[in-house]
Amino acid sequence: MKKLIMSAVALTLISFATVQATPIAENKAALTVTQDKVSVKPEDLPAAVKATINSDAFAGWKVVEAFLVTADDKTQYYDLSVKKGKENARVKLDKNGKNVE
Numbered sequence: 001m002k003k004l005i006m007s008a009v010a011l012t013l014i015s016f017a018t019v020q021a022t023p024i025a026e027n028k029a030a031l032t033v034t035q036d037k038v039s040v041k042p043e044d045l046p047a048a049v050k051a052t053i054n055s056d057a058f059a060g061w062k063v064v065e066a067f068l069v070t071a072d073d074k075t076q077y078y079d080l081s082v083k084k085g086k087e088n089a090r091v092k093l094d095k096n097g098k099n100v101e
Contacts, residue, residue, distance in 0.1 A: 036070040040078065049078055052097035060084045 042063040045053075053063055065081040069092075077100040080091045092100040 037079070038068045038070075040066040040068050042066050045078060046095050046097075048095065048097035049080075049093050050097075052093055053080070053082070053091075058082070058091075061089070064088075 042065075045063070045066055052058065053061065061082040061084045063080050064083045067079045068076060069079050070076050077092050077094050080093065082089050082091055094100050
C-alpha cells in the first residue's frame, strides 16, 4: 500500500513538472519598411551630387547606376553604384551631395 501511495505522489509531481516546463510563446512584432526606388540616369543627377562624385574624394570612380530612393518618412537620397577598375561600391548621397548613413 505504501508503494502505491508513493507511486501516485511521484506521478502527480512529474505531471506538475511537465506542465510548468511548457514554453511561453513570445509576441514578436514585424517592422515593415518600404522604399520607393526610381532609376535615374547618371547625367541627370543634381549638380551637387555630380560635384561630390567628381571631387578628389571620389577620384577615379564612375557612376554605373543611380536610383532616387524615397523612404517611408518621405526623405530622399540617391543610391549610387560606382566603379573604379575592378572595384565596386555603393554610395548614398542626399540632394546636396552629403553622405547619408
